[in-house]
Amino acid sequence: MPPVSRPKVESVSPGDLVEYALQGRLRIPSIYQWDRADVTLLFDSILRGYPIGQLLVWQRPATAGTIFVGHLRIEAPAVGDAYWVVDGQQRITSLVGALTATDETVDPRFRIFFDLASESFVALSRLQRPADDQFPMSLVLDTTGTNAWLQARPELSDRQIALADQVIAGVRDYKIPMYIVAGDDDHTLRDIFQRTNTRGNPLTDVEVFGTLLSTDDEKQRGDLHTLGSAVHAFGFGEIPEPVLRQSLLAVGDPARTETALGHVVDFFRDEAGIPHAWLIPHPEYIPVLAIFMAEFGPPRGRAAELLRRWVWRGMVGEPVEDDTVFLRAVHTDPLASAQRLIGLLPALQGWRPDISETRLTHPKAKVNFLGLLSLAPRHLPMGGHRQGEPIDVAPLLEVTDPLVPVLDDSSSLGRGMANHLILPLAEAGDLAERLRWDTFDERVLASHCLDAQFLELLRFGPPHRFLEARAKAVEAVIYRYVQDRALFGFPDGPDVTALLGEDDERD
Incomplete structure (x- = not known):
């Protein structure tokens, strides 16, 4: 047996990870696949004190350059002991991104708040104004900012203030084991990675190491x-x-x-x-x-x-x-x-919509997809999510085509949108059989332009009856959604009510 190179292990806090990132010591492959639900669940696990897994980093030199960690762009100096992240990219990016978010951060996956009313974490887009009782995770490491936020809200109850303090302490004091492998030989690193990278949506050896090994020789970005x-x-x-x-x-x-x-x-x-x-x-x-x-x-x-x-x-x-x-x-x-x-x-x-097109490289298919997406599709009970959770399609589109067929049908209707649902690939297995015989919440069915009558057609009717009925429903959904936004036939001049308001003011 050859000599074993043992990694050392340290405990790091989310604040430590932010500090490493700002110093330019964290070098992370730009592979970020999590959705909003993943990030809010991560913070919920931390608050509850649940384990979120260990981190694995490769300690080696890194050249100076512009690096990105989530929404952060950092002009990093040359570092002799940088941490090249091998396992933990999604968790580190989520934590650092959320804890350093600003009012100008665009990605909603990093705009994380703790809702003191519902006692849960939420992600908001930049155009969504947080409620007064939604505490921003970006203030967790900022004592002065936290105190100012609390003082500006005298209406908060003692319980809500105590809950905010609990969230802050829970995140600040949380410890994550970080395994550090030093040296130029990546054999031990690859061995550890292949043995431990089995949870969630694991990245491949090629994705991680190909990025790490190529980044070292990059020239300054233009x-x-x-x-x-x-x-x-x-x-x-x-x-x-x-x-x-x-x-x-x-x-x-x-x-x-x-x-x-x-x-x-x-x-x-x-x-x-x-x-x-x-x-x-x-x-x-x-x-x-x-x-x-x-x-x-x-x-x-x-x-x-x-x-x-x-x-x-x-x-x-x-x-x-x-x-x-x-x-x-x-x-x-x-x-x-x-x-x-x-x-x-x-x-x-x-x-009128052309629902025969499902190839997302085609403009008509993109319109069709957006029309069905307006129903806010929800997860089926497979693929690691709880049934009924909203599907965040943006990360899915980074890695796969989230349009999956219900029936194995090569007819014109079978190739079109009438035979497709918006789902992660992990939830596509045996889809027709599950829809025929499993029990689904009405809200979940409605989010996929389905209901009990459609399922009856799947169970007892020939396939074309299901496809013909759903084709009409799908076309109506897409048409209504586009019309509500395009407003064909409506006047496109200035807002008449605004003009009347100006006249009233002059009078």
């Missing part, structure tokens, strides 16, 4: 690469490089472009109802919105409403021959710019 990494940290997926380049050319300054694209992501996610870049049928709209945000800031009121109409009408319509006309339409003021953008779209009459 503006475009750094911008792409920063935008990817918004949790909205990867924006194609040509689109990033056009956004940078339109706005001009990398920092200003990054800020503008953060507002674009907020707009897509919270105003337009599009949770991931992959689901945008026409990504050439991104630079237009970027210059809009850079010129005017996040849209409000009527301007936001008209921009949403422009995005959705453009999504279901034919692309314009020269999309640069959109860039030239953004000037003067936000409302007039939004009206000009709508006026540049080709006229579209009598639009």
Whole structure:
């Protein structure tokens, strides 16, 4: 038996991990696959004192450069004893990201709050204003900020204040075992990784070590690469490089472009109802919105409403021959710019969904997917989640196509949306049989455009009857969702009520 290289083990707190990150000592592969439910569950486990598993790091030198940990961009110096994270990427990224979030953090997976009313952790987007009794995890390591937050809320009960103190202490004092392997030989490291990396959605040996071993020789990132990494940290997926380049050319300054694209992501996610870049049928709209945000800031009121109409009408319509006309339409003021953008779209009459398309590389399939997504699909009782939990599709789209068929049917209906549900791949096994005979909560069924009658058709009718019935229901859901956002047939001028209000003030 060859000599054994034993790792040393230390106990680290979440605060230690934040300090290591800010010092540039933590080097983490940019592979972040967790959703909001994963992050809130992590904090809940910490508060309850449950074990969350050990960390495994490789202690070795690291060169200077721009590194990313969650939403953080750090100009890291050269470090002789950096911690290259082998096992624990998701947990460390979640903890560091949530504990250092600011008002400008875009990714909702890092905007974690403890709701003192429901006594549970919640994740909020940047456009969702936290309630006065929702304590931000970003203040846990900030005693002065915590005291100011509590003093500004005299309405909190003694129990709520005590509960906030318990959350703070529970996170600050929590200890995580961290195994440290030193030296240049990665044999021991790989052996430990392969024996222990079996929980949740484990990363592969190639994903982890390929990233670690290649990062060491990277040259300093250019503006475009750094911008792409920063935008990817918004949790909205990867924006194609040509689109990033056009956004940078339109706005001009990398920092200003990054800020503008953060507002674009907020707009897509919270105003337009599009949770991931992959689901945008026409990504050439991104630079237009970027210059809009850079010129005017996040849209409000009527301007936001008209921009949403422009995005959705453009999504279901034919692309314009020269999309640069959109860039030239953004000037003067936000409302007039939004009206000009709508006026540049080709006229579209009598639009109906085409539910035959399910390939998510196709614009029509993306519209179909978003229509079904509007029902807020929930997990089935498989795949490691509790039945009824909402599905966060953004992380799923990073690794797989979350459209899964119900029946093995090669007919035209069988290939279309009528035969597909939005689910993680882990919940797709024996789907038709489970729907036929398992018991499901009505709320879960409704979230997938299903009900008891559809299940009866699955059990006792020929497949085409189920598919024909669900096709009508799916088409109605998609049409209604698009119409509610595109508002075909509605006037696109200024808000009449706002104009009346101005007249009243002058009178």
